[in-house]
Amino acid sequence: MKPFDYRSPADAEAAVRSVTANPAAVFLGGGTNLVDHLKLGVAAPELVVHVADLLPATIEDLDGGVLRIGAGVRNSELAADRRVRERFPVLSQALLSGASGQLRNMATTGGNALQRTRCVYFQDVTVPCNKRQPGSGCSAVGGWTRHHAVLGASEHCIAVHPSDMAVAMTALDAQVRVLGPGGERTLPFVDLHRLPADTPERDTVLEHGDLIIAIDLPARPVARRSAYRKVRDRASYAFALVSVAAAVDVRDGVITDARVAFGGVAHVPWRAHRAEQMLRGAPATEETYRAAADAELADARPADGLDGGNAFKIPLLRRTLAATLRQLVREDAR
Ligand SMILES: Cc1cc2nc3c(=O)[nH]c(=O)nc-3n(C[C@H](O)[C@H](O)[C@H](O)COP(=O)(O)OP(=O)(O)OC[C@H]3O[C@@H](n4cnc5c(N)ncnc54)[C@H](O)[C@@H]3O)c2cc1C
Ligand code: SF4
Numbered sequence: 403m404k405p406f407d408y409r410s411p412a413d414a415e416a417a418v419r420s421v422t423a424n425p426a427a428v429f430l431g432g433g434t435n436l437v438d439h440l441k442l443g444v445a446a447p448e449l450v451v452h453v454a455d456l457l458p459a460t461i462e463d464l465d466g467g468v469l470r471i472g473a474g475v476r477n478s479e480l481a482a483d484r485r486v487r488e489r490f491p492v493l494s495q496a497l498l499s500g501a502s503g504q505l506r507n508m509a510t511t512g513g514n515a516l517q518r519t520r521c522v523y524f525q526d527v528t529v530p531c532n533k534r535q536p537g538s539g540c541s542a543v544g545g546w547t548r549h550h551a552v553l554g555a556s557e558h559c560i561a562v563h564p565s566d567m568a569v570a571m572t573a574l575d576a577q578v579r580v581l582g583p584g585g586e587r588t589l590p591f592v593d594l595h596r597l598p599a600d601t602p603e604r605d606t607v608l609e610h611g612d613l614i615i616a617i618d619l620p621a622r623p624v625a626r627r628s629a630y631r632k633v634r635d636r637a638s639y640a641f642a643l644v645s646v647a648a649a650v651d652v653r654d655g656v657i658t659d660a661r662v663a664f665g666g667v668a669h670v671p672w673r674a675h676r677a678e679q680m681l682r683g684a685p686a687t688e689e690t691y692r693a694a695a696d697a698e699l700a701d702a703r704p705a706d707g708l709d710g711g712n713a714f715k716i717p718l719l720r721r722t723l724a725a726t727l728r729q730l731v732r733e734d735a736r
Pocket of ligand 2: 541
């Protein structure tokens with residue numbers, strides 16, 4: 403590990419100033435992702451600025467039914483919060499499907515949203531990777547692609563975003579509050595991450611020195627009937643091959659509202675706008691679920707690979723979407 407300076411400032415503004423002033427500085431949340439990268443040599447900052455203890459660690463009810471989650475709230479606390487479990491079960495389930503109890507006790511809301519890809523080539527500093535070293539090439543193209551993207555990838559990077567929490571936040575229309583060198587601003591969570599295009603080294607639209615300070619969940623009555631379904635190689639302690647976060651409202655057998663996002667299939671938590679369009683106003687039937695999946699996956703492009711590639715993700719995601727919707731509609735009928 404390369405030596406670095408460590409700072410623990412008094413407040414968020416001072417943390418932003420410290421990182422902004424040094425292009426080789428990074429924020430440290432719970433450290434469960436960044437510390438691994440320091441050890442592997444994937445990250446080699448000059449300065450590490452600890453923020454987990456100075457970010458809000460509270461979950462607050464705001465006017466209009468908004469739930470504000472401080473960026474310092476730990477994943478286990480967020481998953482266990484009564485309001486989250488009742489009003490946004492998809493978020494609680496997504497968090498509990500990720501990592502292990504010990505990791506969730508450390509991981510922060512801000513750090514979870516900004517964790518980096520688990521692409522094995524990204525984590526191996528001996529091989530080319532455009533995300534780690536722009537212009538060096540992508541070892542995953544033609545390599546091991548079981549865990550890689552089928553939607554929105556580019557020839558420069560086919561990695562997927564790993565966070566389960568972020569998929570639920572995307573389906574829930576969450577808003578991200580950011581403190582940057584120019585002050586505070588808010589952006590839709592769905593716009594936080596970016597597709598790789600020809601600059602895969604940039605995971606998000608944030609600029610250097612931007613600190614996530616909170617995430618707001620707007621009131622969404624439909625979210626009370628929501629679920630997260632994750633398919634992975636092992637029952638626990640594994641990242642998603644595919645995942646679905648969904649919320650639906652059904653009246654007299656017709657879907658009146660639907661929110662859907664996918665994980666494990668793109669460089670971003672993927673909001674399934676086309677699927678939602680097919681679902682809204684349609685009868686809650688298997689044909690509708692199939693049509694929704696077909697619409698969303700029309701542009702899906704699997705990657706070939708030494709391990710047989712990842713074309714299996716397309717039928718797997720179809721079935722996972724249908725199973726999640728079936729479950730929610732069944733619960734709604736009770
Ligand atoms: C063995 C293992 C299994 C795992 N399995 C899963 C899984 O199945 N699903 C899943 O979703 N996750 C999984 N994880 C990942 C885990 O959820 C993340 O490591 C964790 O959520 C990151 O949060 P953190 O606070 O520790 O972030 P850190 O490691 O502290 O930081 C992560 C990144 O975010 C930046 N950062 C941190 N906080 C802020 C902020 N407030 N504003 C701006 N930048 C910030 C840091 O600079 C760094 O780049 C696993 C991790 C491990 C080690
Ligand atoms: S898929 Fe992306 S992260 Fe993985 S090796 Fe290629 S460029 Fe790097």
